[in-house]
Amino acid sequence: MFATRVRRLWGGLVLVPVLVPVLVPVLVLAAALSGGGASAAGPARLALVEASAWGAHWIELELPRPMPWRAFVADGPPRLIVDLGTESLAAPDVPAAGAVRPLRAGRLAAGWSRLVLALDRPLTVAHAALSEGRLAIELAPAGRGGFADAARLAPGHAAPARAAPPDAAARGRARIVLDPGHGGVDPGATRGDVREKDIALALGLEFAALLEATGRYEVLLTRRDDRFLLLDDRVAFARATDAALFLSLHTNTVTEGKASGAAIYAPSQIASDPASARVALLENRSDQRAGLPGRPEQDDVTLTLFDMERPATEARARIAAQRIVAALVASSRAIRSRPLRAADFRVLRAPDMPSLLLELGFLSDPGDLARMQSPEWRAEVGRALIRALDEWREADEDFLALMRR
Numbered sequence: 001m002f003a004t005r006v007r008r009l010w011g012g013l014v015l016v017p018v019l020v021p022v023l024v025p026v027l028v029l030a031a032a033l034s035g036g037g038a039s040a041a042g043p044a045r046l047a048l049v050e051a052s053a054w055g056a057h058w059i060e061l062e063l064p065r066p067m068p069w070r071a072f073v074a075d076g077p078p079r080l081i082v083d084l085g086t087e088s089l090a091a092p093d094v095p096a097a098g099a100v101r102p103l104r105a106g107r108l109a110a111g112w113s114r115l116v117l118a119l120d121r122p123l124t125v126a127h128a129a130l131s132e133g134r135l136a137i138e139l140a141p142a143g144r145g146g147f148a149d150a151a152r153l154a155p156g157h158a159a160p161a162r163a164a165p166p167d168a169a170a171r172g173r174a175r176i177v178l179d180p181g182h183g184g185v186d187p188g189a190t191r192g193d194v195r196e197k198d199i200a201l202a203l204g205l206e207f208a209a210l211l212e213a214t215g216r217y218e219v220l221l222t223r224r225d226d227r228f229l230l231l232d233d234r235v236a237f238a239r240a241t242d243a244a245l246f247l248s249l250h251t252n253t254v255t256e257g258k259a260s261g262a263a264i265y266a267p268s269q270i271a272s273d274p275a276s277a278r279v280a281l282l283e284n285r286s287d288q289r290a291g292l293p294g295r296p297e298q299d300d301v302t303l304t305l306f307d308m309e310r311p312a313t314e315a316r317a318r319i320a321a322q323r324i325v326a327a328l329v330a331s332s333r334a335i336r337s338r339p340l341r342a343a344d345f346r347v348l349r350a351p352d353m354p355s356l357l358l359e360l361g362f363l364s365d366p367g368d369l370a371r372m373q374s375p376e377w378r379a380e381v382g383r384a385l386i387r388a389l390d391e392w393r394e395a396d397e398d399f400l401a402l403m404r405r
C-alpha cells in the first residue's frame with residue numbers, strides 16, 4: 001500500500017518506478033494527537049512512515065486533516081522540523097531506528113505546533129508535498145557545506161508560515177531577507193551591457209555584509225549568484241525563515257521622458273500613481289520573461305489564515321519605508337521627487353511579513369547609472385539603510401507592543 005502511495009506521490013521522479021519495488025519501510029508508527037486541544041472531530045491520529053532505498057530517504061506524515069505546514073532542516077545537531085497548523089501535537093513514541101527519529105513535539109504559537117525529528121546524518125529536504133492528507137517529505141543526502149546552506153535557506157517550504165511571534169527575533173539580531181531582483185535567464189532592465197540583475201546582486205551582497213558587520217542583523221539572501229528564482233519562491237523563502245523584513249532590490253528604466261533617483265515601494269493593491277502601477281506590472285512578469293508559465297496566485301489555506309494580519313503588516317512596512325526614505329534623503333540627492341510609493345508587486349504579497357521593494361535608480365539616467373555602478377555610492381546607500389533599519393526596529397517594537405494591548 002505504501003508503495004502504491006509513493007508511486008502516486010513521487011511519480012514525477014524518473015527513478016521512482018525503479019525504486020518502488022525495493023522500498024523498505026524501516027519503521028511505521030502512529031501517535032494520537034494530544035487530547036487537550038484535540039479537534040472537535042475527535043482523537044485524530046498522526047502516523048509517520050519512514051522508507052529508504054539506495055541512499056534516498058522519505059518520510060510520510062499522515063495528517064488528521066488538511067492543514068498548513070512547512071518542513072525544513074536545522075543545524076547543530078541536524079534536525080528536520082515540521083510545523084503544522086494545529087493547536088496540539090504529540091511526539092510519536094518510537095524506538096530509535098532509521099535516519100529520522102522524533103525528538104519532541106509541542107505548541108509553537110496560536111494555531112501552530114512543531115514536530116522536531118533528529119537526523120542521523122546531514123539530510124536536506126529535496127521535495128515536500130501535501131496530498132490527500134499525507135505530507136510526504138523526500139530527504140536527500142547533503143555534504144557538510146550543503147547542509148549548512150540548506151539549514152540557512154530552509155528549503156521545502158511550501159505554504160510556509162510565521163513560526164514565532166514577530167518580535168521574537170528582535171530581542172537578538174533582527175533577521176532581514178534581501179532579495180536581489182531577477183537573475184539567471186531574467187536580466188531585468190538593461191542598458192547596453194549593464195543589467196539590472198547584476199546591480200541588484202552587487203547591492204544585495206554588499207549590503208548584507210554591511211548589515212551583518214553591525215552585529216545587529218542576521219541577513220539571508222534569496223540568491224547569492226546569477227540564478228533565476230520564481231517570484232513566489234522568493235516570498236516563500238523569506239516567510240519560511242521567519243524574517244522580520246523582506247527587502248527586494250531593483251533598478252528602473254524609462255524608454256521615453258526623464259526620470260531619476262531612488263524610490264521605495266510599499267505593498268498596496270491600489271497603486272500610488274500610474275507609473276508605479278506600470279512598474280509593478282512589469283516586475284510581476286518576471287516569471288514569464290524566463291519562459292515559465294505564470295503560476296496561479298497562491299490561495300492556500302495558509303494565506304487565508306494570515307489575511308487578517310495584512311493591514312498591520314502593511315502598516316509596519318510603511319513605517320519602514322518612511323524611515324528608509326528619510327535616511328536616503330539625508331544621505332544623497334539621488335532621490336525621486338516622490339520617493340515613497342506603493343503598488344501591487346507580487347513579491348510584496350506576504351500577508352504576515354513586512355515587505356518592501358527598493359528601486360535604486362534608473363539605468364536610463366546617466367547620473368543614476370554611474371552612481372549605481374559605484375561600490376562607494378552603494379556603500380553610502382547601505383549605511384543609510386542601516387540607520388533606517390535601526391530606527392525602524394525601535395518603531396516596529398513600539399508598534400507591535402501597541403498591537404498586543
Ligand SMILES: [Zn+2]
Nearest residue numbers: 181188250251
Ligand atoms: Zn526589477
